[in-house]
Amino acid sequence: MSLVSAANSGGGGGESQQQLLWAPDADASPSYDPWSDPRVLEELEAREIPVLEELTSAQHVITVDGFLPAAQAAELRGVFDSRFADPRACHPERFLWDYWHVPDQYTLVRTQAAVYFPDDLYGRLEEALLSYGEAALGCRAISPIWMSYYVDGCLQELHCDNPHGPFAFVLSLTPTTDWSDREFSGGETLILQPHVLNYWRNYDPRKGMELQHLVTRVPSPFNRLTVFDPRFPHGVREVRGTKDPRKGRLVLHGWFTEPAPFFDGPLDAGEAEVALNEGLEPLWEALEAVSGLITGTLIARLNISGADGSVTELSWLADTLVEVPNHDRAAADALLEERVLPRLRALVHNEARDCLLGLSFPAAGAGRDTKLTFPIVFE
Ligand SMILES: O=C(O)CCC(=O)C(=O)O
Ligand SMILES: [Fe+2]
Numbered sequence: 532m533s534l535v536s537a538a539n540s541g542g543g544g545g546e547s548q549q550q551l552l553w554a555p556d557a558d559a560s561p562s563y564d565p566w567s568d569p570r571v572l573e574e575l576e577a578r579e580i581p582v583l584e585e586l587t588s589a590q591h592v593i594t595v596d597g598f599l600p601a602a603q604a605a606e607l608r609g610v611f612d613s614r615f616a617d618p619r620a621c622h623p624e625r626f627l628w629d630y631w632h633v634p635d636q637y638t639l640v641r642t643q644a645a646v647y648f649p650d651d652l653y654g655r656l657e658e659a660l661l662s663y664g665e666a667a668l669g670c671r672a673i674s675p676i677w678m679s680y681y682v683d684g685c686l687q688e689l690h691c692d693n694p695h696g697p698f699a700f701v702l703s704l705t706p707t708t709d710w711s712d713r714e715f716s717g718g719e720t721l722i723l724q725p726h727v728l729n730y731w732r733n734y735d736p737r738k739g740m741e742l743q744h745l746v747t748r749v750p751s752p753f754n755r756l757t758v759f760d761p762r763f764p765h766g767v768r769e770v771r772g773t774k775d776p777r778k779g780r781l782v783l784h785g786w787f788t789e790p791a792p793f794f795d796g797p798l799d800a801g802e803a804e805v806a807l808n809e810g811l812e813p814l815w816e817a818l819e820a821v822s823g824l825i826t827g828t829l830i831a832r833l834n835i836s837g838a839d840g841s842v843t844e845l846s847w848l849a850d851t852l853v854e855v856p857n858h859d860r861a862a863a864d865a866l867l868e869e870r871v872l873p874r875l876r877a878l879v880h881n882e883a884r885d886c887l888l889g890l891s892f893p894a895a896g897a898g899r900d901t902k903l904t905f906p907i908v909f910e
Pocket of ligand 2 (some may be wrong): 765
């Protein structure tokens with residue numbers, strides 16, 4: 532696995548740093564890609580069959596360090612610390628916790644952040660997550676925010692949260708900025724690596740594998756936001772060591788939901804939406820061809836000129852598109868008809884780029900540009 536810096540992305544906290552995990556890494560996964568095989572490419576060229584390039588690589592995990600402004604993160608942590616400060620003190624806020632134990636699946640202590648925190652503090656937390664969700668993921672809502680602490684014996688076994696929304700989030704209030712300084716072992720989010728879900732396609736009889744090759748372990752140091760594709764089997768590694776909530780793992784977690792176009796700038800969202808819907812028709816027609824063959828979410832960011840309404844820049848913020856097994860059947864059909872099924876992720880990228888760059892919006896005047904975060908979702 533390699534770690535690369537992300538391109539543009541907004542964070543909740545101005546100075547946050549975003550990283551994408553799981554950029555393709557030839558060493559980590561021995562998978563064969565026919566689209567990179569020179570013999571295949573040569574033959575296709577000879578037959579004048581175009582080969583589409585992927586325009587962005589899949590990312591299933593995004594981390595943003597320093598997500599909240601430092602003072603806001605400290606304030607949230609401070610509420611938790613003050614309520615647990617004196618283990619002998621008895622006050623109503625001590626009793627807001629649910630020990631959640633589903634045998635062989637979940638063991639943790641949880642509460643609803645909206646109930647736990649004072650309204651103003653909760654409102655600012657929700658606002659930070661909502662703004663990030665809109666700007667970086669094109670999701671206009673979040674699920675109710677859970678807060679959970681993990682002490683000795685707490686964990687989440689592997690599970691998938693498919694129906695909850697396209698992206699899960701974990702915002703850590705664990706009291707160490709340096710993960711190696713924490714007072715417990717475990718506590719990382721575990722996420723099965725993409726190549727494991729394609730195990731036999733990537734099978735290499737010469738290589739064994741251990742935990743580190745099978746799951747990605749994402750630590751949750753203080754004020755890190757982890758965003759991941761909740762369709763991947765994932766869990767939380769058992770926390771061992773401390774029994775003191777003040778020293779354990781503490782996280783706010785939930786899901787970004789309701790993917791929808793998000794306009795940020797002077798363009799009137801209502802008018803822009805009309806132009807968008809009209810301009811997208813050819814894209815939806817083109818994507819009919821891949822319906823049922825691919826699943827996941829592609830998030831594009833467009834810069835729309837205030838002066839003339841044209842699209843001047845396009846970038847990709849997130850991409851969880853995966854080909855599903857129906858794809859093999861479609862490839863077989865294509866073979867029988869002496870066609871070549873295009874590389875589907877690349878097809879979606881190219882169709883989306885061609886259509887989005889050609890969109891035309893009303894001019895906004897005032898010379899200021901508008902940013903559009905645009906999600907394309909395949910169920
Ligand atoms: O806390 C984490 O790292 C993951 C949380 C999670 O998967 C969940 O709450 O469903
Ligand atoms: Fe989960």
